[in-house]
Amino acid sequence: MSDELFFQFIAKKLITIKKMNLTLKVWRQKNVNDKGGFQTYQVSDISEDMSFLEMFDVLNEDLARKGEDPIHFDHDCREGICGMCSMYINGRPHGPKQKITTCQLHMRSFKDGDTITVEPWRAGAFPVIKDLVVDRSAFDRIIQAGGYVNVNTGGTPDANEIPIPKTVADEAMDAATCIGCGACVAACKNASAMLFVAAKVSQLALLPQGQVERKTRAENMVAQMDAEGFGACTNTGACSAECPKGISLTTIARLNREYFSAKASSENV
Amino acid sequence: MSWFNQTFSSTLGKKLIMSATGLFLILFLIGHVAGNLQIFFAEADNGRLFNEYALFMTTNPAVKVLSYLTYISILGHVFYSIALTQRNKKARPVGYSVENASANSAWTSRNMGVLGTFVLIFLVIHLKSFWYEMHWGGIPVQNYDGQEVKDLYVIVKAAFSQLWYVGLYVFCMILLAFHLSHGFQSAFQTLGLNHKKYTPLIKKVGMAFAIIVPLLFALMPIYVYIQSLG
Numbered sequence A: 001m002s003d004e005l006f007f008q009f010i011a012k013k014l015i016t017i018k019k020m021n022l023t024l025k026v027w028r029q030k031n032v033n034d035k036g037g038f039q040t041y042q043v044s045d046i047s048e049d050m051s052f053l054e055m056f057d058v059l060n061e062d063l064a065r066k067g068e069d070p071i072h073f074d075h076d077c078r079e080g081i082c083g084m085c086s087m088y089i090n091g092r093p094h095g096p097k098q099k100i101t102t103c104q105l106h107m108r109s110f111k112d113g114d115t116i117t118v119e120p121w122r123a124g125a126f127p128v129i130k131d132l133v134v135d136r137s138a139f140d141r142i143i144q145a146g147g148y149v150n151v152n153t154g155g156t157p158d159a160n161e162i163p164i165p166k167t168v169a170d171e172a173m174d175a176a177t178c179i180g181c182g183a184c185v186a187a188c189k190n191a192s193a194m195l196f197v198a199a200k201v202s203q204l205a206l207l208p209q210g211q212v213e214r215k216t217r218a219e220n221m222v223a224q225m226d227a228e229g230f231g232a233c234t235n236t237g238a239c240s241a242e243c244p245k246g247i248s249l250t251t252i253a254r255l256n257r258e259y260f261s262a263k264a265s266s267e268n269v
Numbered sequence B: 001m002s003w004f005n006q007t008f009s010s011t012l013g014k015k016l017i018m019s020a021t022g023l024f025l026i027l028f029l030i031g032h033v034a035g036n037l038q039i040f041f042a043e044a045d046n047g048r049l050f051n052e053y054a055l056f057m058t059t060n061p062a063v064k065v066l067s068y069l070t071y072i073s074i075l076g077h078v079f080y081s082i083a084l085t086q087r088n089k090k091a092r093p094v095g096y097s098v099e100n101a102s103a104n105s106a107w108t109s110r111n112m113g114v115l116g117t118f119v120l121i122f123l124v125i126h127l128k129s130f131w132y133e134m135h136w137g138g139i140p141v142q143n144y145d146g147q148e149v150k151d152l153y154v155i156v157k158a159a160f161s162q163l164w165y166v167g168l169y170v171f172c173m174i175l176l177a178f179h180l181s182h183g184f185q186s187a188f189q190t191l192g193l194n195h196k197k198y199t200p201l202i203k204k205v206g207m208a209f210a211i212i213v214p215l216l217f218a219l220m221p222i223y224v225y226i227q228s229l230g
């Protein structure tokens, strides 16, 4: 593209970028013990190419300028891989689109003049620390309860030494795409963590490397999930529909199988 | 806690009981609806076959065993549904102010407790009307070839000649249909039975079951009511 064409392209783009004015109803809460409540904010001149988090950045800069406390929210990678950006937007985790995180949500999914309600994940096991930030360490404790994985030491094995059917490797990989965001818990009417635990149990149960601790892992992770106070699974499917990675309900069926067969046959009495 | 108690006090174990009892109740519904189809032909012999069938159902030892299993299933299903629903409510102490649940899940799946409660209210009324009367009530008696047989058919006709009663039955059967439209396939998922070869079939059969069985049940009081008019 010649410089002139490029310049024209940018100029045109600048003219056609739509700017939006929005009303935000955001949950504000000072700390775990604070009761909290909604605050209404106006944001203007929002580009539809901004991500939802960038829109919050604009609002926060504005609040900082006015000497107000900026809205706290979790974020890190801003490219859909860390799972931090927990926001319950207009009644759905990560907003109106499927299979994306909040950082991947663009403002073009909204209309000029919209009112957008933003709440933190709601679950007894995910206490609100501040504003939209919740404590998801319950997930870490479930992972810890799963324990270690035995591996062979010694020389580096050949890459293809252990045969694994492609379909099985794919299924394990699909389960392993879970980023631990907690949208499944947020979406579930029971605040159940079944989809998360199912993904974590599946990714190892499917592979030869995961066999040694297979039964104990399923038993311990489920026990920890219950101890954290997550709800039971009613098979509504809300988790899977809202999961940014599209983890399937078949993983939950697998967790049921893994757990029941482990309980019935493991050496742990 | 023993491994056995651990299993059945876990959320997964409690759901296993919901699934097993639910599936047993589904089997019970098949038997119950099949037997009661006689209502549609009972007027021809003034209810004799129907009454003899009712006598058989209350006295045959094999049926007795099945009926006790049914009572246990209902009690277990209701008990664990209360336990699970309470736990599930507690898992979200503070709710959302805006919810768009219909975007990600079916209404029936989110309202199993409400639907089940109506089915339970129905069961109590239904059992009082027929089961209680048959066992302990003062029912008129028919003499069939020297054998005294309780005339349940008269009771059925009397009950179903009241419009409000028929309406209640039809309403509750619609709710049962909703309960089953989610419950049937959900029970298989709880058992861990989800496979791309079979799950589509299970879902279709479940939906057909959820429509056909409650529909047949609902047609019975409607049929008897229309008969009572003419």
Ligand code: HEM
Binding pocket: A232, A233, A234, A235, B015, B018, B019, B020, B021, B022, B023, B025, B026, B029, B077, B078, B081, B082, B084, B085, B112, B113, B114, B115, B116, B117, B119, B120, B123, B179, B180, B182, B183, B184, B186, B187, B188, B190, B191
């Ligand atoms: C003929 C009667 C009934 C049948 C055939 C039936 C069948 C079922 C089935 C198959 C399920 C699915 C279980 C699973 O997801 O694994 C279920 C779930 C459920 N049933 Fe029933 N049910 C009946 C009556 C009742 C009654 C009387 C209640 C009373 C309160 C009830 C409450 C529930 C609840 C709350 C669930 C959902 C549990 C959960 O997943 O959280 N049901 N039922």
Ligand code: SF4
Binding pocket: A083, A177, A178, A179, A180, A181, A182, A183, A184, A185, A195, A196, A199, A239, A242, A243, A244, A245, A246, A247
């Ligand atoms: S299963 Fe999906 S929704 Fe749940 S934590 Fe993992 S990625 Fe997030």
Ligand code: FES
Binding pocket: A074, A075, A076, A077, A078, A079, A080, A081, A082, A083, A084, A085, A101, A102, A103, A104
């Ligand atoms: S910020 Fe990492 S997934 Fe959104």
